[in-house]
Amino acid sequence: MTEAVGRAWPRTARLDAPQIIDRIADITGVRLVLEGPAPGGEVGAAFVRWPDGRRSVLTEGRSRSGPLVDRARRAGIPTARHELAAHVDGARVIVQQRLPGAPPDDVDLPLVRQLVALNDRLAGLLADVPAPKPSDLYxxxxxxxxxxxxxxxxxxxxxxxxxxxIHAVGAANGSAMVGDDLVHFDFHPGNVLVDRGRVTGLIDWDGATRGDRHFDLVTLRFWLTGRGDHLLAPIEQRLAGLSRRRRDTYWAHISLRMVDWSIRHHDEAAVDHWLTVAETGLDGDLSSG
Incomplete structure (x- = not known):
């Protein structure tokens, strides 16, 4: 097989904040003021200001994730309250509380330990909620x-x-995630806000679902692979009791997600990086970075 050069893969459109703000005003009568783009993110977010001066963040996402975000906050996880949710031209948009802090410039061991501690708080948060069908990992x-x-x-x-x-893992293990934990589903340093070394926000809960919180730790480990074994040690301690079956299934999912996204949205260097990371896990040894 040769490289598929020039293929126009479908891409996810970035947030068109000015247009959405205009449509929110048309629909709700609320005129938000655009302050500028928010840093990071693949699809984009924007800083906005309410007529009364409050500052918030505008994103696209699932308005139904709001109750899950509230549940996480009650468990001690710093999350943003949803202040407005609307359907705008077929898309769901959310205006949410602006939390202090910014994405970290670097990832160090204290930050990883804080993320692992936050993940512990997700345990059993949906045990009292009737279980829907298991979450598909595709x-x-x-x-x-x-x-x-x-x-x-x-x-x-x-x-x-x-x-x-990946198909072989799915055929052998199934493609579902089960459990009573609250799962963030995109748990990595880019979705964290930090202020003077302290985590002040876990953001982008658009994919939040019911399942196994260890899925988030496998995702975090995937992102940190190659950045040093010292960063992986706290994660490995939590993953020590996870079955090989679940670990392989979760790793296969994040491998598919990251390689597909990089093929469609990024350059060959990004594709090569995520392929290399994916291969380290599917070789059957996740114990070394």
Whole structure:
């Protein structure tokens, strides 16, 4: 197989904040003032100001994630309150509380330990809620705008081989996540706010779901692979009791998600990086960085 050069894969559109602000005013009568783009994020977010001077963050996302965010906050996790949710031209948009702090410039051991401690607080948070069907991890079919399979199949021989291994994990283990924990679903340093070394916010709960909180730790470990074994040690301590079956399933999901997204939205250096990280886990040894 040769590299699939120039293929126009579908891309997720970035937030068009001025247009959304105009539409919110049309729909609700509330005129927000755009202050500028918020840092980080793949789809984008914007800082806005209410007529009374309050400062908030405008994003696209699932308005139904609000109750899950509230539940996380009651468990001691710093999350932003949803202040307005609306359907705008077929998209869900959320205006939420602006939390103090900014994404970290670097990841150190104290930050990793704080993230592991926050993950502990997710345990059993949905045990009192009737269980819906298990969360799909899309190992055998496309996800809704992410975890697409065809980009891996066509991009290169290397990505196609990775996809075959992901399919094998899905066929052997299933493609569902079960559990009573609250799962953030995109648990990595880019979705953290920090102020003077202290975590002040865990943001972007758009994918939040019911399942196994260890899924978030596998995601965090994926992101930190290659940055030093000292950063991985606290994560490995929590993952020590996780079954090989679950660990492989979670790793296969984040491998698919990150490689697909980088093929469709980033350059070859990013694709190569995430392929390399993915391969370290699917080789069957996650115990070394």
């Amino acid at each position: 190992l055998l079919s496309d996800g809704p705008g992410f975890c697409l399979h065809q980009p891996l199949a066509e991009h290169s021989a290397r990505s196609a081989e990775l996809l075959e291994r």
